[in-house]
Amino acid sequence: MTASVALKKEDDNYSARLVFSGNWLFEEHPDHTKQIIEELSAADLKKITLNGKEIEQWDSLLVAFLVRVLSVCKEKSIQYELLNFPQGVDSLIDLAFAVPQHVDTGKVVYSQSFLTYLGNVALHSWEATKTAYFFARQAYASVVRLLMRRAVVRKVDILSEIQKAGANAFPIVSLICFLVGLILAFVGSIQLKMFGAQIYVSSLVAIAVTRVMGAIMGGVIMAGRTGASYAATLGSMQVNEEIDALKTMGISPFDFLVLPRVLALSLMMPLLTVYADLMGIMGGAFVGVFMLDLSPEDYFRMTMKALSMKNIIIGIIHGSVYGVIIALCGCYQGINCGRNASAVGYATTAAVVNSIVWMTVATAFLTFLFSVSGV
Amino acid sequence: MKQPFLEIKNLKVAYGENVIMRDVNFTVNQEDVFIIMGGSGCGKSTLLTVLTGLKKPDQGTEVFAGHPFWGGGATKADRDACMRKAGILYQSGALWSSMTLAENIALPLEQYTNLMPDEIQDIVALKLDLVGLGGFQNYYPAEISGGMKKRAGLARALALDPQIVFFDEPSAGLDPISSKNLDDLILQIKESLHTTIVMVTHELPSIFAIGTNSIYLDARTKTVIAQGDPHELLKNPPNETLQHFLTRGEK
Numbered sequence: 117m118t119a120s121v122a123l124k125k126e127d128d129n130y131s132a133r134l135v136f137s138g139n140w141l142f143e144e145h146p147d148h149t150k151q152i153i154e155e156l157s158a159a160d161l162k163k164i165t166l167n168g169k170e171i172e173q174w175d176s177l178l179v180a181f182l183v184r185v186l187s188v189c190k191e192k193s194i195q196y197e198l199l200n201f202p203q204g205v206d207s208l209i210d211l212a213f214a215v216p217q218h219v220d221t222g223k224v225v226y227s228q229s230f231l232t233y234l235g236n237v238a239l240h241s242w243e244a245t246k247t248a249y250f251f252a253r254q255a256y257a258s259v260v261r262l263l264m265r266r267a268v269v270r271k272v273d274i275l276s277e278i279q280k281a282g283a284n285a286f287p288i289v290s291l292i293c294f295l296v297g298l299i300l301a302f303v304g305s306i307q308l309k310m311f312g313a314q315i316y317v318s319s320l321v322a323i324a325v326t327r328v329m330g331a332i333m334g335g336v337i338m339a340g341r342t343g344a345s346y347a348a349t350l351g352s353m354q355v356n357e358e359i360d361a362l363k364t365m366g367i368s369p370f371d372f373l374v375l376p377r378v379l380a381l382s383l384m385m386p387l388l389t390v391y392a393d394l395m396g397i398m399g400g401a402f403v404g405v406f407m408l409d410l411s412p413e414d415y416f417r418m419t420m421k422a423l424s425m426k427n428i429i430i431g432i433i434h435g436s437v438y439g440v441i442i443a444l445c446g447c448y449q450g451i452n453c454g455r456n457a458s459a460v461g462y463a464t465t466a467a468v469v470n471s472i473v474w475m476t477v478a479t480a481f482l483t484f485l486f487s488v489s490g491v
Numbered sequence: 492m493k494q495p496f497l498e499i500k501n502l503k504v505a506y507g508e509n510v511i512m513r514d515v516n517f518t519v520n521q522e523d524v525f526i527i528m529g530g531s532g533c534g535k536s537t538l539l540t541v542l543t544g545l546k547k548p549d550q551g552t553e554v555f556a557g558h559p560f561w562g563g564g565a566t567k568a569d570r571d572a573c574m575r576k577a578g579i580l581y582q583s584g585a586l587w588s589s590m591t592l593a594e595n596i597a598l599p600l601e602q603y604t605n606l607m608p609d610e611i612q613d614i615v616a617l618k619l620d621l622v623g624l625g626g627f628q629n630y631y632p633a634e635i636s637g638g639m640k641k642r643a644g645l646a647r648a649l650a651l652d653p654q655i656v657f658f659d660e661p662s663a664g665l666d667p668i669s670s671k672n673l674d675d676l677i678l679q680i681k682e683s684l685h686t687t688i689v690m691v692t693h694e695l696p697s698i699f700a701i702g703t704n705s706i707y708l709d710a711r712t713k714t715v716i717a718q719g720d721p722h723e724l725l726k727n728p729p730n731e732t733l734q735h736f737l738t739r740g741e742k
Contacts, residue, residue, distance in 0.1 A: 142604040142652070150609060175652040177606070180613040183620065204683040211621050211679055218626030456588040456633045 117172060119146040121181070123155050131163040134185065136201075137170035140178035149181050153188060161194050168201035179208045186213075251448050255378065258370040262379075267371040277380035281342050285388060288337055293392040296333050297321055297399025305408055314408045318415045319422035321400030327427040328434055330392035332479065335438035338385065339471035343446035346377050347467035350450025351460035359451065369451060378443040385439025386432045393431060430486060437478050445471040493520035495554075496655060496687045497542065502551035504534065504541055511537050514714045515551070517706050519655075524681060524688040524701045526721060529708035530736065535691040536582075538708065539659055542689065543579055544570040556654065575603060578648030578656040582663055584640035586632040592619065592643045593628035599650045618646040622676060638669040642676070649680065658690040662697050674700045695739065699725070707733050 117138040124133045134152070138144070156164075166185065171178065182198075186209065189196045198206065228236070261267035304320040350373060353359050362369045397419060404410040449467040453459050497519035504511045511534040519525040527535050540546040542553065544560065552562030555573040559565035586595050596615045600606060606614070619625050622642040632640055641661060648656050661677070662670040674697050681688050692698060698705065698721050705724065707717040709732055717724055717733045728734035 142600075142606060145606055145610055147607075176614050176617060176649075177610065180610070180617040183617050184613055204685065207679065208621065208683045211676075211683065212617055212625075213620070215620070215623035215625060217620075218624070454633070458589040 118144050119177075121146060121149065121152055123152055123159075125159070130161060131165075132159065132161055134164060134166045135170070136166070136168045136178070137172075139172050140174040140181075142175060142177055145177055149184075153184060156185065156188050157192070161192070163195045163197075164189060165197045165199060166201075167199045168205070169199070171202060174202055174205065179205060179212070182209060183212050247452060248448065251451065252444070254368075254370045255374055255444060255447075258368065258375045259378075261368075261371060262375060267375060268367050269371050269375050273372075273376040274379055277376045278384060280345075281338070281377075281380045282384035282387065285338065285341060285384075286391070288341060289334055289388055289392055290395050292337055293325075293330060293333050293395035294399040294402075296329060297325055297396030297401075298403050299399075300324055300329065300396070301400040301403035302407075305403065309408075314404075315410060315414060315418055317404050317408060318400060318410070318418040322397055322419045322422040323427060325396030325400070326393045326423060326431045328431060328479065328483075330396050331389045331431045331434035331438060332475070333396075334385065334388045334392040334435060335442065335475050336472065338381065338388070338438070339442050339445075339468050339475065342381060343442040343467045343471045344464045346443065346446030347449040347453070347463045348460055350374075350447060351453035351463040354450065354453045355455050355457070355460060374447040374451065377447055378440065381439045381443040382436065383439075385435045385442075389432055389435030390428070392435075393428065426491060430482075430491065434479065434482060437482065438475050441474045441478060442471045445474060493522060495519070496521045496523070496556055497525075497689070498552075498554040499542075500552045502538075502541065502553070503549045504537055504546065505549050510713055512708060512713050513550075515706075515708075517715060517718060519687060519689055520704070521687050522681070522685055524678070524690065524703045526698050526702040526705035527689065527691045527708065528693055528698060528705055528721075528736070530693065530710055533708040533710035534713070535693075535708055536659055539657060539689075539691050543577065543657055544574055575651065576654045578651070578653035580641065580644045580648045580656065580658045580661055582659045582661075584632070584637075584644035586640060586643055586647065588632050591629050591631055592624065592635075592646070595632075595643065596647045596650050599647070603651060614650070618649055619643070621649070621680065622646045638665050638673075641665065641673060645673075645676070645680075649684075649686075652684060653686065655687040655689065658688065658692070660692050660694075661690065662692060662694040667696070670694065670697065671700070677701060693736075695737065707736065 119138040119140045120136070122135050124135060126132060134156075138146075140146075166182065168178075182201075182205070186196060188194075198209070258267060262269065300321050301317050305314050305317050308314050308316050308320070350359070353373070359369050359373070362372055401412070401415050401419075404415040405412050446467040449463040449470065453463040495518045499515060499517050502515035503513045504515075515538070527538055529535050537546065541548050541561070548561055553560040554563070555570075556576060558569060558573055560570055560573055586592070587598075590598070593612070593615045596618050597611050600611045600614060604611075615628065616625065619627060622645050624639060624642055624646065627635065627639070627643070632643070635643065645656075645661075658677070661673055665673065677688060677690075678701050680686060688701075690697075690702075702721040705717075705719065705721045706715045707724070708714070709716040711732075717729050721737070724733060725737045728737060
């Protein structure tokens with residue numbers, strides 16, 4: 117029998133009966149409980165009797181509804197009496213009312229004017245800038261301590277980070293940079309073919325990849341792979357109080373955790389950039405040889421002609437700067453992570469986004485610098 | 492005579508070559524407060540992961556409310572169906588940090604019942620009231636204390652009115668008063684909802700306050716070396732290891 121409840125008013129108009137029947141179960145919930153609560157709230161009652169004699173089965177649905185009804189009764193000072201309810205219901209109701217409701221029910225949502233909002237954004241930005249400055253200063257001090265051989269850093273950590281940031285990144289760097297070289301060659305060949313100059317695809321790919329594309333693609337891959345990993349690892353250590361444990365032992369987390377990562381990525385990024393350049397050229401060669409019918413000898417001869425040490429070094433400089441940026445962004449977000457699981461997710465996302473934003477800013481700055489200096 | 496709710500036979504659990512426990516046999520009856528006790532590293536929590544379907548035993552069977560759970564041709568779908576009758580309170584509370592307390596409790600109700608949103612909100616409010624957290628609906632787990640997290644975790648474990656609730660060291664990290672209050676709460680809820688309780692703990696005050704039946708897992712022999720009402724075991728300990736444990740090594 118489906119759950120049912122009926123509000124029956126007595127002749128005196130000041131008292132009523134609330135009669136429950138049927139199976140008060142999650143799967144057979146009555147559809148008129150809201151209506152009963154509204155009727156009860158609107159009625160001018162002094163006394164109500166709740167009768168559960170005809171209840172067959174019950175679960176929390178019944179108790180939740182009863183608590184709601186009794187709350188209305190308490191609010192409206194209606195005297196109530198519970199009759200014939202199944203064993204256990206009374207004690208659950210007592211338990212539910214045992215602790216008074218917490219008064220501040222949740223967050224206070226402040227409405228704020230646009231100016232207040234702007235002010236808050238400015239204040240938060242200022243705080244974030246101060247934290248970033250403090251972080252950069254600590255990282256610098258850490259490097260100085262390393263040079264003075266006073267930093268507490270384990271050689272095995274540096275080597276392990278070098279392996280993770282370097283050798284372990286080879287497969288993904290190979291694939292992405294090969295494909296980028298291939299795409300560049302494809303796109304370039306569309307125009308160059310029209311003039312019968314498809315041989316210059318090799319020069320296009322060689323110059324583009326070595327000067328900046330290899331470094332940028334390597335940087336984006338490392339931001340998503342290694343930078344995110346730094347933020348997640350250090351963030352989890354923050355959650356597990358491992359960073360607090362280092363601090364209380366007098367060991368600087370910058371020396372112990374940040375330094376090996378910054379060193380590893382700064383050392384590996386130039387090498388990865390050179391490797392990315394090579395893979396990009398291979399990708400271009402694949403299109404040149406197999407799609408544009410160029411001979412491998414011609415392709416590599418033109419590539420060697422187009423390659424210049426200046427472009428390669430510019431690419432390596434880009435890569436080195438990206439390495440420092442990615443490592444610092446990843447470690448910064450990890451070290452300043454909150455203390456719960458969602459904060460780790462936020463830190464990881466922020467590490468990747470910040471790395472890419474600052475890489476773009478650095479690229480613009482370096483491009484401007486090289487242009488002005490005529491390089 | 493109480494009906495058996497969980498029946499464990501010849502259970503063997505290992506991580507690779509490392510055997511954690513073997514020849515484990517016990518029965519949890521309906522409305523028991525069944526304590527799984529033992530020293531650190533004896534495999535109590537591992538046993539709980541087996542009982543709740545998270546880890547497959549290497550050998551043995553588990554029957555859950557009359558249905559095969561491990562062995563006897565039980566599938567994952569069978570275990571999932573059984574676990575809908577169960578609630579679990581993890582050691583840390585294991586609340587989902589990106590959700591408010593109300594959302595944490597509402598999720599299983601939204602998932603497994605066809606209740607209307609306002610009915611779900613009423614039940615969420617009731618569950619929080621029962622654990623003494625009425626009014627904390629909109630708080631995030633990060634904004635409440637460790638003890639409150641445990642109580643909120645209990646409210647979530649009770650969301651679907653489970654027939655059995657598993658507790659993994661509920662008193663760990665709580666002060667003695669909070670620990671006693673939590674024990675009282677567990678008892679009150681058990682008596683009102685007629686829930687069966689399985690609790691992993693090595694907190695002696697909790698064991699004697701609420702336990703009606705128990706097993707003792709021994710790390711050395713890797714099996715159950717004592718079984719029964721904890722008070723009876725204290726009076727007549729069947730072996731020295733258990734006597735040592737129950738008297739904190741003082742006798």
